[in-house]
Amino acid sequence: MIQTCIPILEVHAMATLSKRDQLVKTATELFAEFGYHATGIDKILQQAGVSKKTLYHHFRSKDELILAVLRDYDSLFRNDFMKQVDNEADSPKGKLLGVYDVAERWFNSDDFFGCMYIKAIGEHSDPKSPFRDVCKQFKKLTRNYLEELCVEAGYRAAAELADQLALLLEGAIVTAQVSPEIDAARIARDAAEIIISAQEKKSH
Amino acid sequence: MIQTCIPILEVHAMATLSKRDQLVKTATELFAEFGYHATGIDKILQQAGVSKKTLYHHFRSKDELILAVLRDYDSLFRNDFMKQVDNEADSPKGKLLGVYDVAERWFNSDDFFGCMYIKAIGEHSDPKSPFRDVCKQFKKLTRNYLEELCVEAGYRAAAELADQLALLLEGAIVTAQVSPEIDAARIARDAAEIIISAQEKKSH
């Protein structure tokens, strides 16, 4: 393609990932599938097509790469998830239940290996680990998103409802991870419907 | 103490763990806290006070030790859990809700680091991994236990109810693991109560 103007170049430059982003993306995929300790630096470098020197130019250590992975994935995943939920339904209640439909597609995708943050805490149980805050933050933001949907739907006890719906989502994620043959998303959706219905009767 | 008769000797011999059980017990604790890949053989041996030769006399490899850990823990944990639930209440419904009270005590204990099986799958995502079956089996047996309680309580849709209550329990476990300051057990219990109540209204 002939480079005709600057904007095209810029767009192209953005579409082509920087070395740093290549590293983070590859590391995300490998960490998700094989775990953090089991994934060596060399495997990431080989698969990303990046040299070791470049890695340690962008990150001080493997732990900092992990931290970058967790931070980047946080916004990426939630943005994509929320966008899909938005397309799932128009009504707030429909979106609330749509959460579990989007989750079901996620569970059935080829690159589903459970939640990166649960996995991270599972391998780094120290409460003072730098990963702890990022993981808690992700779970908190996800729960708050559910609360927003509850508020939009006009439910009085939005906080309590969000807590319970978040718990169902977590349970569905780990169940789908351990036992893929169980339709965990549908179970969670059914339970969510019951809990929401009970809330609606109270709100009247 | 003077050894007066055979039975006492036998009881004492059973109370003193065999080398194999010492290994499994120590490995269980370390795997639970630090994960499977991060826990080296040498650390287990040192903490168990057992030599390396003895380990490889009882187990062919680290993976077989992990397998033994998962298998032993399955019956040990569920037996203890069910016994505690039994003492929690007399009525079937009380026991059903008591599950989450027992879980709360578990979450608040010093040696709570999440579910060993979720952790195992998180570090060994290969569907053909020998760990997969043990983990799925544990989850299945736990769910079936909940279904038994539902049947005893006389709920018609015991299977569906058990699926949902199991999901809530899973969600509570990972939430308590990632965010200890959240009272995940109480949230799960509240949600369980709502789901059970809805079931009771249908069953009439």
Added chain:
DNA sequence: CGCAAAGTATACCGATCTGTTTCCTTTGTC
């Protein structure tokens, strides 16, 4: 007692781990 099984302690093996260093090439910019 005497013997075999089980145990300890320790050195060792090859592989792999994170991280550093060296030397050379590419690339973007003034």
Added chain:
DNA sequence: GACAAAGGAAACAGATCGGTATACTTTGCG
């Protein structure tokens, strides 16, 4: 075209990994 920054390839370091081998000691039991 020159120069500095970034990147690549590969050797290297020190530690640790899972697992084996050797030599000695303890223990249970007929």
